[in-house]
Amino acid sequence: MSSLLARAVRTGIRNPLSSRLHQPMAAIRFQSTEAKAAATATEEYDVVIVGGGIAGSALACALASNKASSTLKIALIEAFDLSNHIKWSPRPDQYSNRVSSLTPKSVAFLKKIGVWSELDSSRVAACEGMQVWDGVSGARITFDAADVDGIQSSFLHQVFSGNIPTPPGVNSSTNQENLDGNKEASPLAWMTENLHVQYGLQKQLVGHQARGVKLDIFEKTKVQGITTEQGESAQPQGDWPAVQLDNGKTLVTRLLVGADGVNSPVRSFAKIESLGWDYSQFGLVGTLQIDPSTSTAPGQGKGIAWQRFLPTGPIAMLPLNNGYASLVWSTTPKIAQDLKKLPARDFCALVNAAFSASPAELEYLYKNIGPNGEPLVDFQKEIEWRTSVHDQEASQTMIRGGSSSQGDAKPPRVVDVQENSRAPFPLRMRNSSSYVEDRVVLVGDAAHTVHPLAGQGLNQGLADVECLARVIETSLLSGSDIGNIHSLTPYSSERFLPNLAMLGTVDKLSKLYNTDFGPVVWARSLGLTAVDKMGPIKNEIMRFAMGLEEPSKRS
Amino acid sequence: MASIGRITTRITRISSPHHVLRRSILQPATARFLTTTPRTFHSHNSFNDTTAANNNNNNNNNNKEDAIYTVNKEEIAKFAAMSDEWWAPQGPFKMLHLMNPPRIRYIRNRLQASGALSKNGAFGAESGKEEFSVGRFPLQGLSILDVGCGGGLLAEALARLGAKVTGLDASIENIQMARIHAKKDPLLNGVSAPGSLEYRHQTAEQLLEQGQQFDVVCSMEVIEHVENPAGFLKVLGQLIKPEGDLILSTISRTPLSYFLTIFAAEHVMRMVPVGTHHWSKYINPDELHKGVEELSKCEVLNIQGIGFNPLSGQWELTRSRDGSGSAEAGLLGLLGPPLAEASNYFLAAKKPAAATVAADGSS
Known part of the structure; x- marks a missing residue:
C-alpha cells in the first residue's frame, strides 16, 4: 500500500515537472486500455508454456524453483489431465510401458529442481552396465559405470558442447553438483517410468503454487490459435504472441515456449521449419517380466541394459526393479504390428529369440505370424529346437564374430509381458531449423526428435x-x-549443436546397423570390437551418452 | 533457414578478428598512419574553437557558456536517422544489444562494490540472504540518469532491475522511439514492478539547470560522440548526488580500436553503419581517468575493458586494473590491461561526500 501511495505521489510530482512532455499522460492512457482488455478475458504472462509433458512441466518447475525467475508470471497449458499424475499410485507388479533412461546430468537437474526427491526409489532402477552387440556378427561392446573417468577432461566434449561461456554466479552451483556426482562411479543411467517423473514434477508444481509462485496450470485445455496482434488497435504489447485457449481465455505473453511435441503448433506459429525424415521403422514398447536367474551376467544381470542390433533395427531391454524390464524394439512397421497382436507366450518366445537367434532364424519366425497375429508354428518349440542346434554350431558361428564371444553374457529370459503394455509408434528424426524466434522458443520434441535407440530423447x-x-x-x-531474440540466442547456440550431434550420431548408428550387407557388417564389427578395446574412446562415448560432456570442461 | 544464416555469420565472425588482430600486428605502417597524439581535457581552447564553428545556431536555449557545446548536431542527426532501427534485433544496433548484458553486469558489480546497493536494502530482505545476484530488482530505490540513452536499450534494462531511470537524449526521434518501445513492456510502466522509466528530450546541461541530481549517472558509449568532452564530464559530475556513482564507457584511441570498431565493424563486417565512429574522438583510459577526477570531481575506482568474443558471439568483460572485476567467465576474462583496455572500456567513479565537494570546489 505504502509503496503504491508513494508511487502515486511521485507521479503527481513528476507530471508538473515534465508538463511539456506527453509521456506520463500517454502511459496513463495505456493503463486504461489495458484494463478494458482484461474484461475480454485477456491475461498477460511472462512465460506461457504450451505442452505439459515432461519438458514443459520441468521448465515450469525450474523457473518456479529459482529465486529470480520465480517472480515471473507463468502459465502451463496441457490438453490432458495433469492432476491425474499426482494421484499416480502404481502397483508394485505393474510398470508403464513408457520408460526412460535418465543420464546423470538429467538426474542432477531433477535434483536441483526438487523433483528427484519426490520419486519413489523402489521404482527407479540404476543401470550399471550396458551390453551392446551386433546381431549379424556377434561383435560386442560392454560399458560399465566403473569405466567412466569423471575427472578426465575430454576433447569430444569440447567439440560437442560448444564454447558458450556461462555467466558467472548463475549456474556454478549446477556445475558443482554435476561434478560432485561424477566423483564416484555413478550409474550410467537411471531407468524410470515417464509417468513417475511426471508425478514428481506435478507434485513440485503444486507445491510452488502453494507457496505463492504465480503459476497458472490450464489442464484439459487446448490451444485454439496463436496470433500476434499488430497495428493500431493492438495492445501496447503489440508484438507479443497471443494464445487463444478453448476456455475462451487469451493469454498474451512475453515469451512463448513450445514444449508441444513433434507436431508443435508453436513451431508452426513461429514459421520454424522442421527438417528430418521418418525412418521406415516402428518402435514397439512393452513391459516384460524376466527371470533374472537365467542371465549369465555377473549379479544375474541386475542393472544391465541389453541391446542387440538386428538388420530390422535394434532391440533393447532396460532394467526395472523386481524382475521387470522395459522393451524397446525397433523394427519394420509390419513386424511391429504383428508383434503387438501375438499371444503373450509366443511374443515372449520371439523376444528371447531376438536376443539370441540368428537374423535368418528370426526372419523365418516373423514370416510365421498369421494375419491376425496368430503364430503359424509353435514359436516356443521352434526356438528351443533352434537353440539346441545353435549351441552345437556355436563354435563355428563364433569364428565370424571374433574371439571374445565365447564368454559373452546372456540376457535374462523373458517369461511374460504385461497385458496391454505393447504399443507400436513410428520412428522419426527431426530437427528444427532454429530453436528460437523473437518471443518464441522450442524445447524437447518440438525442437528435435531422435531415434530412441540410444534413449536420449x-x-x-x-x-x-x-x-x-x-x-x-x-x-x-x-x-x-x-x-527478446538476443536474450534467447544463447539457448539456441548452446543447444543446437549438441542436439544436432546427438541426432546425427544416432541416425548414423541406426543406418549402419539396419543392414546385413557383408562388408558393412564386417567393418562395423571391427569398429565395435576395436572401440571396446580402446579405453579412452569408449570413455568418451560413454560420457557423451551419459550427458557428462559439459561439466568437466568447465572445472 | 534463418538459423543457417545465423551460423554463417558466426563463422565469418570467427575468422575475422584474428585476421584483424594479425593485421594490426603485421602492418605497423598502417598503425603509424594513425598517430596517437595524447589528448588532454585541458586544451579547452582547441575544443572550443572547433565547437564554436560547428554550433553557431545550436545554443539558443542555453545560457551557461561552459555547458552548451556538449551536443554535436551532426552526431544527433546521424543517430536520429537510424532511430527506427534501435530495437530491430538484427539491425545496426545489434552489437549494442549484445553489449547490454555485460554493461548491466558491470554497473551492478560496480554499484555493489561502491556500496550503492547495500544502502538501499533492496535485496536479501525476504530470505535474509545477502546474495545480490539472485534478487530480481537489485537496483530498487536508486535514481539513475542515462545520458545519451538512444533507443533506451540500457535505460529499459536498468528500470527492469528496479531503478527509477531518467533517459536523456538530444535527439527527439530517439526519445520518441524509446518512449514507444517502453510502452510495449508492462514491467516499465511503474505500476506492476518497482522500476520506472522516464525519457526526456533534453541535454545534460538543461537538466542540470533544473537542479536535479541522481544516485547514479551513466553515459555509455556517448562521450566519443559529444562535441566537448571536457564540458560534458563537468556537467555529469554536477548531476551526481554526493556519494553517488558515475559509470562511463567509451573507446580507446589505439590502432586496435581503429581496426575493431571502424575497419572491421563498420567497413568489413558492416556490423554498424559506416561513419558511426570517429577515431580521433576516442579517449584513452588515462585521459578519461584524469578528466573524471579533475572535471567531474569524482574519484575513479575502476577501469575495465570489454571485448567481443567472436567464438561465443557475446561481449565479455576483461580483467580490470586492480583485478577486482575479474570474476567473469569467458575467453576475454583472461585478458588484462593494457591490451584489455585498448578498445572498448568502462570507468566507474564515485563522488565524494558533500563537504569534500565544497572544499574541492572552493580550492
Whole structure:
C-alpha cells in the first residue's frame, strides 16, 4: 500500500515537472486500455508454456524453483489431465510401458529442481552396465559405470558442447553438483517410468503454487490459435504472441515456449521449419517380466541394459526393479504390428529369440505370424529346437564374430509381458531449423526428435530445459526482456549443436546397423570390437551418452 | 533457414578478428598512419574553437557558456536517422544489444562494490540472504540518469532491475522511439514492478539547470560522440548526488580500436553503419581517468575493458586494473590491461561526500 501511495505521489510530482512532455499522460492512457482488455478475458504472462509433458512441466518447475525467475508470471497449458499424475499410485507388479533412461546430468537437474526427491526409489532402477552387440556378427561392446573417468577432461566434449561461456554466479552451483556426482562411479543411467517423473514434477508444481509462485496450470485445455496482434488497435504489447485457449481465455505473453511435441503448433506459429525424415521403422514398447536367474551376467544381470542390433533395427531391454524390464524394439512397421497382436507366450518366445537367434532364424519366425497375429508354428518349440542346434554350431558361428564371444553374457529370459503394455509408434528424426524466434522458443520434441535407440530423447529435452531456465535467469538478472531474440540466442547456440550431434550420431548408428550387407557388417564389427578395446574412446562415448560432456570442461 | 544464416555469420565472425588482430600486428605502417597524439581535457581552447564553428545556431536555449557545446548536431542527426532501427534485433544496433548484458553486469558489480546497493536494502530482505545476484530488482530505490540513452536499450534494462531511470537524449526521434518501445513492456510502466522509466528530450546541461541530481549517472558509449568532452564530464559530475556513482564507457584511441570498431565493424563486417565512429574522438583510459577526477570531481575506482568474443558471439568483460572485476567467465576474462583496455572500456567513479565537494570546489 505504502509503496503504491508513494508511487502515486511521485507521479503527481513528476507530471508538473515534465508538463511539456506527453509521456506520463500517454502511459496513463495505456493503463486504461489495458484494463478494458482484461474484461475480454485477456491475461498477460511472462512465460506461457504450451505442452505439459515432461519438458514443459520441468521448465515450469525450474523457473518456479529459482529465486529470480520465480517472480515471473507463468502459465502451463496441457490438453490432458495433469492432476491425474499426482494421484499416480502404481502397483508394485505393474510398470508403464513408457520408460526412460535418465543420464546423470538429467538426474542432477531433477535434483536441483526438487523433483528427484519426490520419486519413489523402489521404482527407479540404476543401470550399471550396458551390453551392446551386433546381431549379424556377434561383435560386442560392454560399458560399465566403473569405466567412466569423471575427472578426465575430454576433447569430444569440447567439440560437442560448444564454447558458450556461462555467466558467472548463475549456474556454478549446477556445475558443482554435476561434478560432485561424477566423483564416484555413478550409474550410467537411471531407468524410470515417464509417468513417475511426471508425478514428481506435478507434485513440485503444486507445491510452488502453494507457496505463492504465480503459476497458472490450464489442464484439459487446448490451444485454439496463436496470433500476434499488430497495428493500431493492438495492445501496447503489440508484438507479443497471443494464445487463444478453448476456455475462451487469451493469454498474451512475453515469451512463448513450445514444449508441444513433434507436431508443435508453436513451431508452426513461429514459421520454424522442421527438417528430418521418418525412418521406415516402428518402435514397439512393452513391459516384460524376466527371470533374472537365467542371465549369465555377473549379479544375474541386475542393472544391465541389453541391446542387440538386428538388420530390422535394434532391440533393447532396460532394467526395472523386481524382475521387470522395459522393451524397446525397433523394427519394420509390419513386424511391429504383428508383434503387438501375438499371444503373450509366443511374443515372449520371439523376444528371447531376438536376443539370441540368428537374423535368418528370426526372419523365418516373423514370416510365421498369421494375419491376425496368430503364430503359424509353435514359436516356443521352434526356438528351443533352434537353440539346441545353435549351441552345437556355436563354435563355428563364433569364428565370424571374433574371439571374445565365447564368454559373452546372456540376457535374462523373458517369461511374460504385461497385458496391454505393447504399443507400436513410428520412428522419426527431426530437427528444427532454429530453436528460437523473437518471443518464441522450442524445447524437447518440438525442437528435435531422435531415434530412441540410444534413449536420449528425454535427456536432450531436459538438457534444453535446464539451459533455457538458466538463460532466462541470466536475462532477468541483466534486466533484459526475456522474450527478446538476443536474450534467447544463447539457448539456441548452446543447444543446437549438441542436439544436432546427438541426432546425427544416432541416425548414423541406426543406418549402419539396419543392414546385413557383408562388408558393412564386417567393418562395423571391427569398429565395435576395436572401440571396446580402446579405453579412452569408449570413455568418451560413454560420457557423451551419459550427458557428462559439459561439466568437466568447465572445472 | 534463418538459423543457417545465423551460423554463417558466426563463422565469418570467427575468422575475422584474428585476421584483424594479425593485421594490426603485421602492418605497423598502417598503425603509424594513425598517430596517437595524447589528448588532454585541458586544451579547452582547441575544443572550443572547433565547437564554436560547428554550433553557431545550436545554443539558443542555453545560457551557461561552459555547458552548451556538449551536443554535436551532426552526431544527433546521424543517430536520429537510424532511430527506427534501435530495437530491430538484427539491425545496426545489434552489437549494442549484445553489449547490454555485460554493461548491466558491470554497473551492478560496480554499484555493489561502491556500496550503492547495500544502502538501499533492496535485496536479501525476504530470505535474509545477502546474495545480490539472485534478487530480481537489485537496483530498487536508486535514481539513475542515462545520458545519451538512444533507443533506451540500457535505460529499459536498468528500470527492469528496479531503478527509477531518467533517459536523456538530444535527439527527439530517439526519445520518441524509446518512449514507444517502453510502452510495449508492462514491467516499465511503474505500476506492476518497482522500476520506472522516464525519457526526456533534453541535454545534460538543461537538466542540470533544473537542479536535479541522481544516485547514479551513466553515459555509455556517448562521450566519443559529444562535441566537448571536457564540458560534458563537468556537467555529469554536477548531476551526481554526493556519494553517488558515475559509470562511463567509451573507446580507446589505439590502432586496435581503429581496426575493431571502424575497419572491421563498420567497413568489413558492416556490423554498424559506416561513419558511426570517429577515431580521433576516442579517449584513452588515462585521459578519461584524469578528466573524471579533475572535471567531474569524482574519484575513479575502476577501469575495465570489454571485448567481443567472436567464438561465443557475446561481449565479455576483461580483467580490470586492480583485478577486482575479474570474476567473469569467458575467453576475454583472461585478458588484462593494457591490451584489455585498448578498445572498448568502462570507468566507474564515485563522488565524494558533500563537504569534500565544497572544499574541492572552493580550492
